[in-house]
Amino acid sequence: MKTLVLNASYEPLGVISTRRAVMLVLAGKASTVAGNGAQLHSRSLVLDAPSVVLLNQFIKVPHRRIPLTRKSALERYGHVCAYCGKYGDTLDHVIPRARGGTHTWDNVVIACFRCNNVKSDRLLTELGWKLPFELKEPHLNMASLISMRWNDPNWEEFTEPWRRHELQLAG
Template identity: 40%
Template sequence: MRTLVLNAGFEPLAVVTFRRALALVLNGKATIVEIVEDDPVWGIGVRFDRPSVIVLTRYVKIPYGRLVPVTRRGVLRRDAHRCGYCGQAASTIDHVVPRSRGGEDSWENLVACCLRCNSVKGNRTPAEMGWRLGVTPRMPFGPSWAVRGLERTVPAWEQYLAPAVAA
């Protein structure tokens, strides 16, 4: 069970486990905004509502100049799990400029790729293959990328994430 954590100004901050969210609420560091209906947690003689969204009682300053770290999961998410060459479902990533030719592990050099295109391309550049990239690889930006742990959303979170996703 996951819980969305909002800053005191209601900006999305992170997604945490239910246990961490309950600890924040019980210690007075957060309040519950939304609960998961019909799924309480029982302690010894105590019933706790399972939080779906909580808001911190104090504002936490976040550095906005923070770079998004390059990860395989992040590249697939940025490219919507679609191959940068043929547009089919992608499960791997590919270096546009191969590492053996000086290509780096950077947002600008990595694209999501299907197994077929990755195997055919091998150690060549798209220009050598006569291929064109369907996307322009770049570092993702916006508040939705600053929310730690947000890979899939819950419908109850949409109203809190809408400004972040639209940016």
């Protein structure tokens, strides 16, 4: 049996064994938010098995960074050229590397072969082009990972709001 762990802010943090979740509850570190219908028996007590627990104290979790590769960029942007909206599968440095542009999420988009060629080593301002979105470093979305990996309908109401939140951040 598995249990979803929520931060004190209700943000999904991860999935642990229900046994471990019970230990957290017994230690006063977490509270049960939803049970899974089963009961756990120990020598001295009977407990409702938690399906979801909430940490009693907020813990600060560092953002999980996603390495920038052609594959991860394609996953983020799809095969969509940032400049013309058509099919693209080329990594493009918005500020060209030859002009000091960095190989970082805040400088990389997907472009089609044609736009990539037209653009070459020029800046967007020199071409009169504009990006249709703001460039931001993406973070791994725990809520999405959890719902994809476990697909537990009982957890949806806890993961769904955070998935939507992340999608908005990704623009």
